[in-house]
Amino acid sequence: MAKKKHNELWIITGAAGTGKNTVSEYLYSQYGIPRVLTHTTRAPRSGEQNGVSYYFETPETFAQKHLIEQVTYDGHQYGSSREALQKAWEKHRIVSLVLDTEGAKSYIETFGNHIFLLFITVRHPDSLRQRMIDRGDQPVAVEARLHSPEYQRDLKLPEELVPVAHLIHNDTWVEAKQEIDALLKREAVRMASEEL
Ligand SMILES: Nc1nc2c(ncn2[C@@H]2O[C@H](COP(=O)(O)OP(=O)(O)O)[C@@H](O)[C@H]2O)c(=O)[nH]1
Numbered sequence: 244m245a246k247k248k249h250n251e252l253w254i255i256t257g258a259a260g261t262g263k264n265t266v267s268e269y270l271y272s273q274y275g276i277p278r279v280l281t282h283t284t285r286a287p288r289s290g291e292q293n294g295v296s297y298y299f300e301t302p303e304t305f306a307q308k309h310l311i312e313q314v315t316y317d318g319h320q321y322g323s324s325r326e327a328l329q330k331a332w333e334k335h336r337i338v339s340l341v342l343d344t345e346g347a348k349s350y351i352e353t354f355g356n357h358i359f360l361l362f363i364t365v366r367h368p369d370s371l372r373q374r375m376i377d378r379g380d381q382p383v384a385v386e387a388r389l390h391s392p393e394y395q396r397d398l399k400l401p402e403e404l405v406p407v408a409h410l411i412h413n414d415t416w417v418e419a420k421q422e423i424d425a426l427l428k429r430e431a432v433r434m435a436s437e438e439l
């Protein structure tokens with residue numbers, strides 16, 4: 244008899260500008276894997292909308308959420324709520340979540356084998372400042388981000404995540420797309436064999 248497939252959470256992590264959101268958008272447009280929105284107290288960037296990019300919160304409204312985990316990143320609070328994850332899983336068996344590496348570690352501890360982890364990386368981090376500028380981030384915010392300990396930390400995959408992470412190299416989108424497509428193909432084969 245076929246086994247019942249369990250829900251999965253694809254976590255996308257890596258430093259700012261490496262392409263986490265680009266990958267998440269691609270997983271949705273190409274493979275129908277939607278992203279679970281998270282909450283933050285940072286101000287919206289140009290083009291970001293409440294309920295589309297994030298739930299933008301004040302420190303007071305942020306404190307009222309039922310969060311699975313929360314972090315301070317570059318001076319702002321970020322957190323992911325249990326309600327948003329449950330709601331997303333009710334509609335889709337596989338969903339994605341974009342997190343910093345601390346959040347990724349918390350989720351691995353909490354959800355174990357429900358997690359599929361992607362670490363987005365570039366061989367030339369010098370290019371990331373320009374990417375953030377081109378994205379429309381304020382120059383002051385870009386400099387703060389580049390000098391934050393969290394950004395510096397997330398350029399490198401933490402030791403604990405090495406055994407479970409799938410690396411995606413995004414110096415060029417052609418390469419990243421190829422790696423993602425190859426990974427998805429392998430996963431589809433693995434999932435099909437588990438159903439036998
Ligand atoms: N742990 C955790 N990290 C989050 C959450 N939401 C967003 N992040 C991460 O917080 C960091 C800063 O996000 P953001 O300000 O949007 O900057 P970006 O990395 O340039 O897109 C990124 O690594 C996000 O993936 C969350 O709910 N929990």
Ligand SMILES: Nc1ncnc2c1ncn2[C@@H]1O[C@H](COP(=O)(O)OP(=O)(O)O)[C@@H](O)[C@H]1O
Pocket residue numbers: 257258259260261262263264265266374375377378413414415416417419
């Ligand atoms: N391979 C790439 N080459 C050049 N620019 C890219 C590439 N991948 C993403 N970008 C652009 O770089 C900026 C940062 O990407 P984004 O996905 O927002 O990163 P993150 O979510 O990790 O901060 C965006 O403007 C995005 O369109």
